[in-house]
Amino acid sequence: MPNTQELQDLVTQVRRDILRMVHKVNSGHPGGSLGCTEYFVALYNDIMDLKEGFDMDGIGEDVFFLSNGHISPVYYSVLARRGYFPVDELNTFRLIDSRLQGHPTTHEGLPGVRIASGSLGQGMSVAIGAAQAKKLNGDDTLVFSLHGDGELQEGQNWEAIMYAAGNKVDNLIATIDRNGQQIDGGTEDVLPLGDVAEKFRVFGWDVLEIENGNDLEQVIAGLNEAKSRTGKGKPVCVVMTTEMGNGVDFMMYTHAWHGKAPSDEQLETALAQNPETLGDY
Amino acid sequence: MTKYTDQGKQDTRSGFGAGMTELGRTNPNVVALCADLVGSLKIQTFIDENPERFFQVGIAEANMMGIAAGLTIGGKIPFTGTFANFSTGRVYDQIRQSIAYSDKNVKICASHAGITLGEDGATHQILEDIGLMKMLPGMTVINPCDFNQTKAATLAIAEHHGPVYLRFGRPKVANFTPVDQKFEIGKALMLNEGTDVTIIATGHLVWQSLIAAENLENQGISAEVINIHTIKPLDDAAILASVKKTGCVVTAEEHNYLGGLGESVSRVLSTNHPAPQEFVATQDTFGESGTPDQLMDKYGLNNKAIEAAVLRVLKRK
Numbered sequence: 197m198p199n200t201q202e203l204q205d206l207v208t209q210v211r212r213d214i215l216r217m218v219h220k221v222n223s224g225h226p227g228g229s230l231g232c233t234e235y236f237v238a239l240y241n242d243i244m245d246l247k248e249g250f251d252m253d254g255i256g257e258d259v260f261f262l263s264n265g266h267i268s269p270v271y272y273s274v275l276a277r278r279g280y281f282p283v284d285e286l287n288t289f290r291l292i293d294s295r296l297q298g299h300p301t302t303h304e305g306l307p308g309v310r311i312a313s314g315s316l317g318q319g320m321s322v323a324i325g326a327a328q329a330k331k332l333n334g335d336d337t338l339v340f341s342l343h344g345d346g347e348l349q350e351g352q353n354w355e356a357i358m359y360a361a362g363n364k365v366d367n368l369i370a371t372i373d374r375n376g377q378q379i380d381g382g383t384e385d386v387l388p389l390g391d392v393a394e395k396f397r398v399f400g401w402d403v404l405e406i407e408n409g410n411d412l413e414q415v416i417a418g419l420n421e422a423k424s425r426t427g428k429g430k431p432v433c434v435v436m437t438t439e440m441g442n443g444v445d446f447m448m449y450t451h452a453w454h455g456k457a458p459s460d461e462q463l464e465t466a467l468a469q470n471p472e473t474l475g476d477y
Numbered sequence: 478m479t480k481y482t483d484q485g486k487q488d489t490r491s492g493f494g495a496g497m498t499e500l501g502r503t504n505p506n507v508v509a510l511c512a513d514l515v516g517s518l519k520i521q522t523f524i525d526e527n528p529e530r531f532f533q534v535g536i537a538e539a540n541m542m543g544i545a546a547g548l549t550i551g552g553k554i555p556f557t558g559t560f561a562n563f564s565t566g567r568v569y570d571q572i573r574q575s576i577a578y579s580d581k582n583v584k585i586c587a588s589h590a591g592i593t594l595g596e597d598g599a600t601h602q603i604l605e606d607i608g609l610m611k612m613l614p615g616m617t618v619i620n621p622c623d624f625n626q627t628k629a630a631t632l633a634i635a636e637h638h639g640p641v642y643l644r645f646g647r648p649k650v651a652n653f654t655p656v657d658q659k660f661e662i663g664k665a666l667m668l669n670e671g672t673d674v675t676i677i678a679t680g681h682l683v684w685q686s687l688i689a690a691e692n693l694e695n696q697g698i699s700a701e702v703i704n705i706h707t708i709k710p711l712d713d714a715a716i717l718a719s720v721k722k723t724g725c726v727v728t729a730e731e732h733n734y735l736g737g738l739g740e741s742v743s744r745v746l747s748t749n750h751p752a753p754q755e756f757v758a759t760q761d762t763f764g765e766s767g768t769p770d771q772l773m774d775k776y777g778l779n780n781k782a783i784e785a786a787v788l789r790v791l792k793r794k
Contacts, residue, residue, distance in 0.1 A: 253552050261547075302579050310550050312579045315570050321540045322575055325547020325555075328532065332508070333551055352571070355540035363532075 198241055204412055205473035206277060207237045211443045212476060213273035213286055215466050218457040221290040224298065227453035228344060229270035231375050231438035234415045235342065236274040243419045245337055250280055250307035258337045259326055261311055263319020264344035264373070265299040266455065271309075272296050276477070280308035283477040317350025319343060320370055324360050327368040338426055341370045346378030349387050354399075360431040361400030369422045371434040372396075373409070377451035393435045402430040409438035443470055478694050479669045481653040481687055484625075489645035489681075490588040492624035494519025496631025497556065501527045504554065504635055510545055511558040512538045517647075518558035518588050538563045542571035546581040554635055555583050561590035561644055562603035565610060576640050577613040583641075584634050585610075590620070590644045591731035592759065592776055593681060593769035602764035608736020610642040611709045617662060618709040620644040620730075620738075622683035624652040626706060629660035637662055644680070646731075648769040651684040654704075663707045665715035671701035674787050675719040675726045679705045679738050682729035682757065682778065689783035700787060708738050713745045720746060725753045725794045727786040731778055734758035753793035755786040 198206070210233050218224035240246070244258040262271050269289065276283045281295070288294035295304040299314030311322050323341035330337060347353065360368060372392055380386050389395075396403045402425050406418035415436070422432045440454065441447025444466040447458075458466055500507040501523040509523055510532040524531045532548075534541040538559055545555035557564065564587035565572070576583045587606065594602045611618045617639060621627040627645050634641045654666075668683070669690055678686040683704045690700040701719050705712065720726050726746070728739035739756040746752050759776050773779045 253550060255551060259550065311546060311581075312574050315574045318539075318543050318571055318575050321543020321571075322547040322550075324540075325544035326550045327547070328544065329548045329551030329553050332529065332553065335551070352539040352543065355535075355537035356543065359534060359537065359540055359544070362535075 200413065203237055203241055206241065207233050207412060208470050209472070209474040210237060210270060210273045210277065211470045212467055212472060214269040215444070215458060215463055215470070216476065217269045217273070217286055217289040219463045222457045223290055224269055224457060225266040225455045226269065226457065227377070227440040227447060227451070228264065228267040228373065228375065230444060230447060231410065231440045231442050232267055232270055232342065232373055233443065234410055234412045235371065235436060236270050238412060238415045238419060239340060240274050240278045242416055243423070244340065252310060254310065255333060255335055256337060259310060259339055261319045261323045261326070261339070261341040262300060262313055263341055264316060264347050265313030268298065268300050271300060275308040277474070281306065286477045316344070316347040317352040320353055320356035323368055323370065324356055324365050327365050330367055338423065339368045341368070343370060343372050345372055345374045345376065345389055345392060346383050346386070348372065348389055348392065357396065357399045357401070364429050365431045366427055366429050369419070369426065369432045369434060371436050373438055374435050375438045375440040377440045377454065379451065379454050381451055396433040400430060401433045402428070403433045403435060406434060406436040409436035410442045445469060478691055481668070483651035483653050485652055486649040487624035487652045488647060488649050489621060489624060489627040490517065490647060491519045492621070492627030493586060493588065493631050493643070493645050494522065496628040497523040498526070499632060500635050501530070506552055506554045507556060507635055508532065508548055508553045509556050509558060510534055510541050512536055512541050512563065514559050517560070518586070520558060538568045539571045542568045543575050545583045546575040546579060549581045549583060556586050557583065558586050558588065560601060561587035561606045562601055565606040566603060569609060573613060577616050580615060581640060582638055584643060585641065586643045588645055589647045591646060591681070592764040592772045592778065593646050593648045593731065595647065595769045595772065596766050598766040599763040604733045604759050604764060605736060606644060607708055607730070607732045607738065611741065615639060616709065617641040617707065619662065619707050620680040621706045622680055622704055623650060623654050625654045625656050625658065626660065629658060630706065633660040633662055646681060650681055653684060663710045663712055665712035666704040666706070667715070668704050669700065669702040671699040671723065673699045673723055674791060675701045675703060675723045676729060676783060676787065677703045677705055677716060677726060677738070677742055678729040679708060681731050682783070685780040686729055686783055688780035689787065692780065692784055693787055698787065698791070705738060708741060711741050711745065716742055716745050717749055720752050721750055725790045727755045727757060727783060727790055729757035729783050732758055733761055735761055753790050755790040757782050757786050
């Protein structure tokens, strides 16, 4: 397992990857990707129990589902740097004939991805199904999922949240990226989500919070705590507060960079704030 | 004219239930999900015999489709069960992204399809589902005609890898296909050979087509009757071989003429062998309350309507 400094170096490198990917094609979603970088790096390099290679069924290993598929840049970068596919392939993000589609998909056979996402609100149901399959298979590994907070406005989530508690899907850790932003503005202005943690609690989930989801040690500690709470009759929810655009000063404290690529000049500034660590692709 | 005997009226949904009972005993990977309609889907025996392989999701169809997609990851073969309306229109995007685009091995099993759902009326009578499902890349669409064929189709789709839409109904209708007939996905069945006109039918309209063909025979008209149980992939070769012989076609289905079997047949003919065609289908309308027989009569979906369509198409040859 890499030490904290190695993981922190990876975080910085992934941020560079995200910025360069969206800059190259002048499209994509840097804000949420930058905000969830610590989560992805911790998940794939410390938290999840993963087998070598990739197979769709994921039997005997932890599996992950990204529900808010628009943050594909961070997902692709972390998958590539974990060895699922060549890091150079990040060059093909959003280009024609690429496996790195704008939103993640199984359609082009990209290793590491088990479901298409992008149309919001569907990932929790899928994660529940995979968790139920693990129980049927007598497989005691876990299912992780990530959801945007704005995405909780989709009603299917609440069907899933009700189901998971009612059916004791206690091998699932669903993390909510509570960055408080969505395309049209702050979540509390667009359609108030209120107390997300309390909502999950009253639906019957075991909820824990990560106060600063951009602090790698807090993320690792929080996710380890979440793992320790599995298998106790309740699905586990992690409400993780993050800052959209984290790591780039001019992308933070605004929803403006949800789905906007930096200019050449902006890229240069942003990269200077995230110096190369493991080598650019 | 080949004679077919009604072995006793049964609902096609019970054929599905019988198929599920058998799958429960023979295929340990088959799991079932239902959105609060166990009685309507006739899967109680499967549940009683395999309680750990049944997932009651409540009145939450979108979640059901997502859970089904997730269950395939780990090797399960999920069969979802609810009415056709709630199996398709209500959850189109869930099917599109989490099942079809993600190439998940989910079997979407839809009861109470079409207007023969009856008294509940148009909110529950979907006549657009074949169109919705056949437009999804990679989706197989099956609409069997009787109890035996529905049971056989249920068994067959468990062996087929990929998403399937299986459509069946509520009313008790003639059960006339052989009990041991093998179900081959995508393979049309020749029910009666004829020379003057081809009748291509699916679902409940197949038996009605046989009655129509018999009446037509009495008028000296030789009708070929083909049972298309698989609307996608369509058996183009069987359709073309027949229409090249007869020179005209009537399609018959319990569905809107827009987006249904008839349009698929038109595409095959127009690109290969243009021929006059008449459509026995609903005419871009919603349904309404009534008994199944009343509705099939009012909306022109029975043997009389097929007979009339044949007489019309013959004049256009």
